Amino acid sequence: MERGVRRWAVDISEWQPSSQDFSFALSLLPIHNRTPITRFVQMEDRKRALVSRLLQYAIVHEVVGIPYEEIIIKRTLEGKPYLEPGKFVQELPNFNFNTSHHGDYVAVASEPLCLVGLDIVSPVIPWKETVTEFIQNFSSYFSSLEWDNIMTAGNCNDILVEFYRYWCLKEAYVKARGSGLTYGLDKVEFHHHSWTNISVKIDGKAMPEWRFWLSELGKGHLVSLARGHPSSATDSYKKTLKRSDFDEAEYHEGLHLPNVRFFMRNVEQLIQVLCKEVYCIPRIHNTVEIEEKCDEY
Structure with a gap:
């Protein structure tokens, strides 16, 4: 289960995108994810919101191995993001993640069971x-x-x-x-x-x-x-989890997994991860332009 324990952080003060670069990064996200980002007036707020979503898709793709075009991330009524149940990964019995941002940093953490x-x-x-x-x-x-x-x-x-x-x-x-x-x-x-x-x-x-x-x-x-413990989740969030009950030994193993340090990533790395997936998706029409843009990163 240890591969499901990830901690990533991005220092957004190091990313000063042009309007074109920001628009390109935004275009990598599904359409329904873009409006909540562009509603922000200040660019710093837009950057935090965009990077938060890029981190979510990147961590799901890299850890769970789901192709980008098959990743569906939704939110509960309370706003908790979750991966729509789909393919079951035996060694990650309850994969879930959470993001946060404040000041210069945006981060994501994931767990395989807890x-x-x-x-x-x-x-x-x-x-x-x-x-x-x-x-x-x-x-x-x-x-x-x-x-x-x-x-x-x-x-x-x-x-x-x-x-x-x-x-x-x-x-x-x-x-x-x-x-x-x-x-x-x-x-x-x-x-x-x-x-x-x-x-x-x-x-x-x-x-x-x-x-x-x-x-x-x-x-x-x-x-x-x-x-x-997953049994502590609110009712709406518990419904999104694969399992909420575990025997004592299995839960003890998940609770005491090593808490790994935060690994610093940059926005260009996140773009590169998703870009390799996105430019070949049929819904993107100008594949030549996308491939050229990916090469820049």
């Missing part, structure tokens, strides 16, 4: 607000223990980073379950030893079927990973 949640944060605050004013807006999402740890972390910068560490983990948990809701997050309480050996309690009950990791991705960006 639920996976991913979140990236860049510890910044809106201008015209102090750290205290900013984080007070979110105080209801933390347990009293977590809030005490945040407020006593040190100076203003220490407090901000501590806030984002907890927030990042809570987001990863929510995204893994596919809920898309932040209600009740004060009952999701994280414990750790210097931000290692991270565990969670829900309503005061320890949840050993979940594992978490928190690290720095680069340039001060924090990234968190959640790995949990």
Whole structure:
């Protein structure tokens, strides 16, 4: 199952496409994926949304081995992306993935059996607000223990980073379950030893079927990973999974797979992966133009 554990990240600040290059990269996606991207006004937001979708298709193609034209990625009512059930891969009994983007980074993580949640944060605050004013807006999402740890972390910068560490983990948990809701997050309480050996309690009950990791991705960006039992998925997301019940031994194997490091990729590499597949798809009419464009990458 280890080949199903992937962690990829892209630094979008290194990609400064011309309008033609951006349009070409966008054209590699299915038509229904393009409108949500072009709705964004700011180019940085468009880049994040585009790269997020390129990562999803690339990871499915490379890990599961599904030809690009056969990949169908949908979203639940809550917005959780999922691979439409199709070919069954025995060694990847419950392949699923999650993406996140903030600041300069866009990333994707995949798991072969467990639920996976991913979140990236860049510890910044809106201008015209102090750290205290900013984080007070979110105080209801933390347990009293977590809030005490945040407020006593040190100076203003220490407090901000501590806030984002907890927030990042809570987001990863929510995204893994596919809920898309932040209600009740004060009952999701994280414990750790210097931000290692991270565990969670829900309503005061320890949840050993979940594992978490928190690290720095680069340039001060924090990234968190959640790995949990498929039975914890929301009803709408559970319907998209191949299996939600596993015996203890099989689940223990999936839960304790190595959590691999993030592998940095660039947009050109993603384009090259998909370009090799796309230019021969019959629905693209000007194959000569596509082949020439692929050669540029």
